[in-house]
Structure formats: structure tokens, C-alpha cells
Amino acid sequence: MRLGSAANRLPEEIVTARLILRVPTAADAPPLNQAVCDSFAELSAWMEWAVEPQTMEKSEEFCTEARGKWRDDREYAVLMVLKENGAIVGGCGYPRLDWEVPKFEIGYWCNSAHVGLGFVSEATHALTRLAFDEFDAARVEIRMDARNERSWRVAQRLGFELEAVLHADTRTSTGDLRDTRIYVLLDGAGLKPPVVST
Numbered sequence: 001m002r003l004g005s006a007a008n009r010l011p012e013e014i015v016t017a018r019l020i021l022r023v024p025t026a027a028d029a030p031p032l033n034q035a036v037c038d039s040f041a042e043l044s045a046w047m048e049w050a051v052e053p054q055t056m057e058k059s060e061e062f063c064t065e066a067r068g069k070w071r072d073d074r075e076y077a078v079l080m081v082l083k084e085n086g087a088i089v090g091g092c093g094y095p096r097l098d099w100e101v102p103k104f105e106i107g108y109w110c111n112s113a114h115v116g117l118g119f120v121s122e123a124t125h126a127l128t129r130l131a132f133d134e135f136d137a138a139r140v141e142i143r144m145d146a147r148n149e150r151s152w153r154v155a156q157r158l159g160f161e162l163e164a165v166l167h168a169d170t171r172t173s174t175g176d177l178r179d180t181r182i183y184v185l186l187d188g189a190g191l192k193p194p195v196v197s198t
Helices: 026-038 040-046 056-071 119-135 149-157
Strands: 013-015 019-022 076-082 088-098 103-110 139-145 161-171 177-185
Touching (some): 056 076, 076 119, 139 149
Antiparallel strands (some): 139 177
16 A cells, blocks of 8 residues: 555555555546446446436546545545556545544445456455554445445445435435435454455
8 A cells, every 4th residue: 555645644546456446647537437438327326426428528527636635635536447457447435534533434336347356345345444454443334325235235245234224315316315225334353355256
């Protein structure tokens, strides 16, 4: 893991067995845009931000904003990049964090072509480890649409426990009300190793 500069606490990149989790640069906009567009049908079912196919302008804006928020320790959005060839297989990070508690919410999405290979579990494990080991987290949580079984299975496999189901608490990308599952881990000792596929 390479830590950030003296001005910020969050690392610019984290290296796992198969992935490099790194803050995006401007050069990442084209391949990121392709990955999001290729996966739009699946992403639009679960992600509030996937209302319409992402334009290149939006991808560029995301990369710029992600670096700015990382420098300010306000948010942590990183790309999941394959070590072997540099392909972007998804995105993850801490969309919401609170340094006072401290607590971290983990979010993730995966390129449809790479679903089922354990990349999300591998990345989520690394982010959870970072929160507990480097920042002494009191709480790490994962939230998802209650119907998104693939997503909550990731949380369960890693040892997160279902804390609550919030009914009709937010809107989906299509404007429908959804229920939200909240999984939580309060101690790094409860984190289970990721199961990866090849």
C-alpha cells in the first residue's frame, strides 16, 4: 500500500493479490467510460447514479472530482484495475466517511464482464482492512438495495452482519422506492478472507 501525501490520509493506491485499487487520473476517463457503458444494464438496476449511459464528459468529471475529494479526505473513490493488464474491472471506495467516529461506508460496482470472479470481495476486504488497521475504525458498513442479493452476499462472505433493513428509505435510478440493507462490521477481527475465483 502506498499512503497519500502529508496533506491527506487516504492512500493513492492499494495493492492486493490481483488488483491495484487506485485513485483515477484524467487518462482513466476513456476506459472507465467504456467499462460503465458496457455494464449499464446491470448498473442501472442497482446504482442511483446510473440513470442514463455515462457520457465521456461525465467520466472526465468523475475522475477530476475523485482526485479532488481524495486530496481533501472527503471521499475515496478508486478504480479496481487488474495488475496483469491494467484493465478496469470496477470501482469501489468510501462514498461516505466520518473521521470523527471514525466510520467508513464501502461501496462497489463491477464491470459485467468480470462479475463472479471475486474482484469485489477482494477489493472490499482490502478497504475494510485499511479502515481498521490504518484508521482505527469504530464501524465499517455496506449498504445496498435489499433486492441485490449478489451485493449482500459479498458482505456476508466477508463476515459483515446484517444490522438493519430500512424500508422505503431512498429512490432507485428509475424513481421507485427501495428498501436498503445495512451490513456492519465493528471489529477487524471479524473480517473473513475473500474467496476468489480464477
